[in-house]
Amino acid sequence: MVRRTKEDAAQTRQQIIVxxxxxxxxxxxxxxxxxxxxxAAGVTRxxxxxHFRNKAELFFAVRDxxxxxxxxxxxxxxxxxxxxxxxxxxxxxxxxxxxxLHETSAFREVFEIMIVRCEYVDExxxxxxxVARPALEFFKKIESLFLRAQETKxxxxxxxxxxxxxxxxxxTSGLLHLFLGTSxxxxxxxxxxxxxxxxxxxxxxxxxxxxxxxxxx
Numbered sequence: 001m002v003r004r005t006k007e008d009a010a011q012t013r014q015q016i017i018v019x020x021x022x023x024x025x026x027x028x029x030x031x032x033x034x035x036x037x038x039x040a041a042g043v044t045r046x047x048x049x050x051h052f053r054n055k056a057e058l059f060f061a062v063r064d065x066x067x068x069x070x071x072x073x074x075x076x077x078x079x080x081x082x083x084x085x086x087x088x089x090x091x092x093x094x095x096x097x098x099x100x101l102h103e104t105s106a107f108r109e110v111f112e113i114m115i116v117r118c119e120y121v122d123e124x125x126x127x128x129x130x131v132a133r134p135a136l137e138f139f140k141k142i143e144s145l146f147l148r149a150q151e152t153k154x155x156x157x158x159x160x161x162x163x164x165x166x167x168x169x170x171x172t173s174g175l176l177h178l179f180l181g182t183s184x185x186x187x188x189x190x191x192x193x194x195x196x197x198x199x200x201x202x203x204x205x206x207x208x209x210x211x212x213x214x215x216x217x
Contacts, residue, residue: 013051014065015041021062025109029059029118056127059118066110067134070100078141086149090142091201094172095194101179102190112180139169146204156206164204171200 019041023032034055038045052058078093101108120128146161146168155161175196178188188196 012043012047016043016048016051017061017065020058021106021109024062024113024117029113029124056123063110063114066107070107078145085154086145086152087154087201087205090145091197094197098179098193099190111176115177115180139165142168154206156204159204168200
């Protein structure tokens with residue numbers, strides 16, 4: 001009986017998270033009341049408060065529901081010891097991220113909610129730093145890979161690993177906004193995004209005529 005109760009509670013919590021994602025995406029976060037979410041989830045407002053203290057906590061649960069498994073997948077690619085060239089790892093991980101945006105509607109919806117459909121005012125005014133945390137973690141991860149690329153002589157000479165990480169951070173952020181359609185007329189297809197990622201990482205790769213660079217892949 002206790003086990004069944006825990007399973008029921010977990011199922012209800014997941015129903016609320018899915019409903020919140022759909023309501024946030026359809027109406028925007030500010031205009032999405034807990035009453036709307038409760039109705040969409042088929043539960044009472046009290047059931048939402050049983051699992052979440054407020055709308056901000058529910059917002060982060062929606063984010064983490066999509067982020068945690070995806071970050072696990074992209075990190076597995078990024079830090080796979082099989083990569084001989086760290087730049088290949090950065091490229092492959094970034095490609096996987098944008099493929100997931102195209103192929104996984106829930107993942108894409110969460111990013112659209114965070115970037116397009118959430119105003120960081122009122123009760124959300126103090127959470128913007130937490131919203132930005134995954135992006136900062138991404139920067140630190142790729143910075144460590146660019147540093148390794150420099151150590152293994154796969155990074156083009158004269159390129160600072162920190163500058164390369166900042167450039168890639170800015171590039172992926174801009175591509176994300178374009179890919180989600182926040183800039184009208186961008187029309188970034190998955191194939192175009194993949195090509196842009198390859199071209200961006202190529203800027204940091206060793207040149208074949210540079211004797212100080214390592215040419216094996």
